[in-house]
Amino acid sequence: MATIKDVARLAGVSVASVSRVLNNGPKVSKKTIEKVTKVIKELNYTPNANARALVTQKSSTLGVVIPDLIDPFFASLANGVEKVARQNNMQLLLSTGLVSADSEMQAINLLIERQCDVMVVHSKKLSDQVLIDLSTKVTGLVLIDRYIEAISHRCVWLDNIEGGKIAARHLLSLNHKSFACISSKHQIDDPLLRLQGFKNELQKTGADIEPSLVEFGDPTLQGGELATQKLLASGKSFTALFVYNDAMAIGAISTLEDNGFKVPFDISVIGFDDVLLSSYSRPKLSTLNYPIEEMAMKAARIAISLSNDVSEVSQAKDYKHIPMLIKRESTSFKNN
Secondary structure, three states: OOOOHHHHHHOOOHHHHHHHHHOOOOOOOHHHHHHHHHHHHHHHOOOHHHHHHHOOOOOOOOEEEEEOOOOHHHHHHHHHHHHHHHHOOEEEEEEEOOOOOHHHHHHHHHHHHHHOOEEEOOOOOOOOOHHHHHHOOOEEEEEEEEOOOOHHEEEEEOOHHHHHHHHHHHHHHHOOEEEEOOOOOOOHHHHHEEEEHHHHHHHOOOOOOOOHHHHOOOOOOHHHHHHHHHHHOOOOOOOOOOOOOHHHHHHHHHHHOOOOOOOOOOEEOOOOOOOOHHHOOOOOOOEEEHHHHHHHHHHHHHHHHHOOOOOHOOOOOOOOOOEEEOOOOOOOOOOO
């Protein structure tokens, strides 16, 4: 594999001159540019990203930390970051945190070891203080789906409480009076905040949810199926079901239908996230749109901006997003 020294030797110029050509530096003659460019093509030379970062003090990689590679929600997040990386001629470096403080820290350290100082991080387990400390070391660190007031200018986040309230208002507007919920068993903020918002909105009208009609499970299709089986086994009736995410909601619909309930005529079901699968479920799923790809693109642009201009770090900003109700076929008016 050719090196920058090989290019310099064959072009008859210094390594510094080759570096200036590669980085569009000033004071490089047209003749030097032509000679170096010709040799680069002949040798099929590709600059080493880490070496360039050491010279320019700028990373050519855009890192992203997500919990896993399976969930389509996180695939959309990574896709948004990748789009911005391509637009800026940067390489994408992806690492997984597995919803564990140790794994999240390892994932971030892996990016740092690769000379990556521009990164979008989805962290649910690291403490606020750890992330604040990291932000002083990593110039272009931006958090997604997490809000920390001390570094609010580095946070692109969704108002989950408001999302729960929107879901409740939708079901109340359809004349529902008996409710159940399925939430994620993971001890993170998102499911707690969505459930809190949902309950708070119901209580404004005098409605509430019995503790036995709130079930928890893995945030997957199977998790939704098992949680719904437990709800049905409780023997308590309900006409509306608010579910933590779309995967669990689709699993819930499958179980309800298998047990003789027609969705939405017997029980209305509303999910959260608006992943692609929600448009193809039967019935098509009513849900709350979580604009994760759009948010990921914004987070990536902010990360690059912070890396290029440290002065922006002191400018407090609020990058809050509000979920939007997507009405489809899994919710309908309840005749009492």
